[in-house]
Amino acid sequence: MSDPVVTTEATISRTRTESVDPGPIGYDDAARFLNRDIQWLEFNRRVLFQAIDPRNPLLERVRFLAITASNLDEFFMKRIGGLKRRKAMGLGGQAWEPLSPDRQLAELRGVVLELVDLQRRCFRDDVLPQLTEQGIELLSWDRLTTEERVQAEAWYRANVFPILTPLAVDPGHRFPFISNLSVSIGVMLRRAGETEELFARVKVPEVPTRLYDLGDGRRFVPVQEIIEHNLDDLFPGMEIMRIMPFRVTRNADIEQDSEDAEDLLEHIQQQLRERRFARSVRLEVGPDPDARMLRLVLDELDLEEDDVYETDRLLDYGILNGVADIDQPDLRFDSWRPLVPRALDGDEDADILAATRNGDLLVHMPYESFDATVERFVEQAAADPKVLCIKQTLYRTSGDSPFIPALIKAAESGKQVAVLVELRARFDEARNITWARKLEDAGVHVAYGVVGLKTHTKTVLVVRQEPSGIRCYAYVGTGNFNSKTAKLYEDLGLFTCDPAITEDLVALFNYMTGRSRQREYNKLLVAPTTMKSAFLELIDREILLAGAGKPARIICKMNQLEDREVTDALYRASQAGVTVDCLVRGFCCLRAGVPGLSEHIRVTSIIGRFLEHSRIFWFSGGREDPLDGDFFIGSADWMYRNLHNRVEATTPVETRGLRERLWEILQIELNDHRQAWDMRPDGTYALRDASGLDAEDPRLEGTHATLMRLTRERVEA
Numbered sequence: 001m002s003d004p005v006v007t008t009e010a011t012i013s014r015t016r017t018e019s020v021d022p023g024p025i026g027y028d029d030a031a032r033f034l035n036r037d038i039q040w041l042e043f044n045r046r047v048l049f050q051a052i053d054p055r056n057p058l059l060e061r062v063r064f065l066a067i068t069a070s071n072l073d074e075f076f077m078k079r080i081g082g083l084k085r086r087k088a089m090g091l092g093g094q095a096w097e098p099l100s101p102d103r104q105l106a107e108l109r110g111v112v113l114e115l116v117d118l119q120r121r122c123f124r125d126d127v128l129p130q131l132t133e134q135g136i137e138l139l140s141w142d143r144l145t146t147e148e149r150v151q152a153e154a155w156y157r158a159n160v161f162p163i164l165t166p167l168a169v170d171p172g173h174r175f176p177f178i179s180n181l182s183v184s185i186g187v188m189l190r191r192a193g194e195t196e197e198l199f200a201r202v203k204v205p206e207v208p209t210r211l212y213d214l215g216d217g218r219r220f221v222p223v224q225e226i227i228e229h230n231l232d233d234l235f236p237g238m239e240i241m242r243i244m245p246f247r248v249t250r251n252a253d254i255e256q257d258s259e260d261a262e263d264l265l266e267h268i269q270q271q272l273r274e275r276r277f278a279r280s281v282r283l284e285v286g287p288d289p290d291a292r293m294l295r296l297v298l299d300e301l302d303l304e305e306d307d308v309y310e311t312d313r314l315l316d317y318g319i320l321n322g323v324a325d326i327d328q329p330d331l332r333f334d335s336w337r338p339l340v341p342r343a344l345d346g347d348e349d350a351d352i353l354a355a356t357r358n359g360d361l362l363v364h365m366p367y368e369s370f371d372a373t374v375e376r377f378v379e380q381a382a383a384d385p386k387v388l389c390i391k392q393t394l395y396r397t398s399g400d401s402p403f404i405p406a407l408i409k410a411a412e413s414g415k416q417v418a419v420l421v422e423l424r425a426r427f428d429e430a431r432n433i434t435w436a437r438k439l440e441d442a443g444v445h446v447a448y449g450v451v452g453l454k455t456h457t458k459t460v461l462v463v464r465q466e467p468s469g470i471r472c473y474a475y476v477g478t479g480n481f482n483s484k485t486a487k488l489y490e491d492l493g494l495f496t497c498d499p500a501i502t503e504d505l506v507a508l509f510n511y512m513t514g515r516s517r518q519r520e521y522n523k524l525l526v527a528p529t530t531m532k533s534a535f536l537e538l539i540d541r542e543i544l545l546a547g548a549g550k551p552a553r554i555i556c557k558m559n560q561l562e563d564r565e566v567t568d569a570l571y572r573a574s575q576a577g578v579t580v581d582c583l584v585r586g587f588c589c590l591r592a593g594v595p596g597l598s599e600h601i602r603v604t605s606i607i608g609r610f611l612e613h614s615r616i617f618w619f620s621g622g623r624e625d626p627l628d629g630d631f632f633i634g635s636a637d638w639m640y641r642n643l644h645n646r647v648e649a650t651t652p653v654e655t656r657g658l659r660e661r662l663w664e665i666l667q668i669e670l671n672d673h674r675q676a677w678d679m680r681p682d683g684t685y686a687l688r689d690a691s692g693l694d695a696e697d698p699r700l701e702g703t704h705a706t707l708m709r710l711t712r713e714r715v716e717a
Helices: 003-011 035-050 059-087 101-133 148-158 222-226 262-275 292-299 315-323 352-357 373-385 402-410 429-441 499-513 531-547 564-573 638-644 658-670 704-716
Strands: 165-171 183-191 198-203 211-213 221-224 238-250 281-283 308-310 359-367 387-394 416-421 445-449 458-466 468-478 489-496 525-527 553-558 579-584 600-608 615-619 631-633 646-652 674-677 683-686
Touching: 035 059, 035 101, 035 281, 035 683, 059 101, 059 238, 059 281, 059 315, 101 281, 101 308, 101 315, 101 499, 101 658, 148 211, 148 222, 165 704, 183 222, 183 292, 211 222, 211 315, 221 222, 222 238, 292 683, 315 564, 352 359, 352 468, 352 489, 352 638, 359 373, 373 387, 373 402, 373 458, 373 468, 387 499, 402 429, 416 429, 416 499, 429 445, 445 499, 458 499, 468 499, 468 631, 468 646, 499 525, 499 646, 525 531, 525 638, 531 553, 531 564, 531 615, 553 658, 564 579, 564 600, 579 646, 579 658, 600 658, 631 658, 638 646, 646 683, 658 704
Parallel strands: 281 308, 387 416, 416 445, 553 579, 579 600
Antiparallel strands: 165 198, 183 198, 183 238, 211 221, 238 281, 359 489, 387 458, 458 468, 468 489, 525 646, 553 615, 600 674, 615 631, 631 646, 674 683
C-alpha cells in the first residue's frame, strides 16, 4: 500500500501545474513579484489539502472543507469584486502587475475551477463515504424512509414553511433582490392546461440549522433538500417543471475614502448599506443547471457566463460545520485546553500586574491561556482601585467580548478609559459600531483613529498609582482581542513595564486619539512612521555584515508578504549572501530560490489545526549566538497596507529567556516535516519531503503538536 502522504500529495498535484522553471528573472523584471491573488488561491489550496490529508481526523477534514469554502467566499467578495470594478472602469493593470484585469480574472477563474473540482471530489469520493462508514450520513431526500419523510415534512411545516416567501417574476413582479451568500431555489412552473412557463424564486431561510437532524445527531438532511421536495405546498395548483438551486456572491470591495467624511460612524454605516446592494460577482449553481433559468438569472444580475461556477448540490460547504461539530473525540484532534503560563505558576487568578513588575512576560496563544493573561490583565486593571487609566485598541473582538464590560466597569468606577475602535475592520463593522455605542454610553472616551488610516495595532496601556509614583504597564500583541479566535489562532503577546516601551505607548495613544504627530519612538517600531524604514535599515545592516564576512541571517514570520520595497531589499540581501527564511502562512509575492535573484531565500508555509497568525522578526546583527540577535513581535505583516495605511506597533523582545522561546518557535517551524510547504521558484508549493526521515524523528510531529507537548511539559515541570 502506498504511503498516504505521497498519495495525497499526488492527488493535489494532479490539478495543479507542475513546477515550471521561470527562467532568468532580473532585479528590474516585473516577474520578480508573484501575483497576489494567484498566491492567495495557492494558500487556499494548501488549506484544502488539510481536508484531503488522511493523516487528519475525519471530522477535522470536514471542518477544513467548510473553511476552504468560506475563504473562497471572502476572496470573491474582496478581490474579484475589486478586479471587476477596475475592468468596468477601463483601468489597466497596476504598475507592478503585467496582467490586465481581464487576464487576471481569466487566470484566477482557471485556478478556482481546479479548486472547486478538487473540493467536490474530496467531499463526494473520499470524505462522504468515510463518514458513512462511521455512521454519520448526509442524506438526500430519496434516501429517506417513508417514516423519515413524514417526520421531516412535519418539522418543515412547523419550522420552515411559515418563513418561506415564494416570489414570482413576471410583468407584474420584478426580479427579487438576492442577498449576499444566500441560497435560492429557482423554480420553473406552469398553470394547468397552459404551455407558458413561469419563473419563481424561493429563498432558503437562515433557520437556526441548515441541517435537519433526524433524531440521533448523526444522520442529517439539508433543509434545502426538504424545501425542494415540498414545493407543491408553495405553489398549489401549479405544475413544477424544473428547479435550479443557486447562490449569489456580491462585491464587498466598496470602501470609499473616509478622509473627507464629516462623521466616520455615519460614513461606515452608509458603506454597510451600499455593500448589501453591491454588484454581484459570482453565481454558484448545482450540477447540470437549467439553461433557461440560468440565462434569466445571469441577465437579471448582470453577470456573464464566466461568473458561473458549477458546484456540488450543497452549494455552500459552510453547512458542513454542523457535521464537524459532532461530538466524537476519536474523529477529532486531541482536545487542547490552553494552559496558564509557567511564569504565573499555573494560577488562573494570578496577579498579572505583579508578575509584569517582576519582569517581562511572554504569552503564546493558543498553547497558553488568553483568558488567564490578556483578559485578566484588563479585568484586573478595571477592578484595581489604584489604576488611574486604561487605554486599549479594538480591531476585531468576539460577540460576547469580556473586554467591553470590563472597560465599562472601569469607566463607571471613575477611571479614565480611552478605546480606539476600528470601524473599518472588514466584515466586523456592524459589531464594532455596536461596541462603540455601548462604550460611549458608559462614558468611555471612544475614538476612531487617525484620519485615513486603519488602527490595526494590538495594544493596551494601564496607568497605576504606586508608592514609588505612577507606573505604566503595556501589552503589545500580534493578535486581536478576541476570546474565541484566541483558542484557534497562534499569536504572541508581551507584557512589560519597560519605561521606554510604555513611554512609546503613551505617545502612540496620543497619536491615535489626539492630534499628536509623534514621529520618534524609543523602542517601538510604529507604522506608518518608523516601522518600514527601520526594517529596511535592519535588512541593509545584514547585507553589510555579509560583505564583511560576519554572520548574516534574517528570519521573518508573518501572515502575508507583499510590500515591493521590502521584497526588493530581501532580494538584495540574498544576492549579498544573506540567508533569508520567510515563514509566510498566507500569500507571498516574493519568489524564492530563483538563481541570481533569490537563491538564498526560502519561503515556508505552515498549515494545520491552528491558524499561524503571529509576526516574529529576527536579525542576526552579525552575532554568533542567535539569542544575541534582534527579536521583534508585532501586529504588522510586510504588506504595503500595513506599513503605509495602518497604525501598527512592533516591539523588541529583550529578555533572554523570552528570546529563547521565540527562537525555539522559529526553529520548530523551520524544521517541520509534517505541516510545512516550501515555495518553488514558479510560486507553487510542495509539501516538504519527509521520506528520508526515521519514523521517530521529532520533525514529523509537526509544529502544533510539538508546541502543545512542550507547553504541557513546561507547566507540569
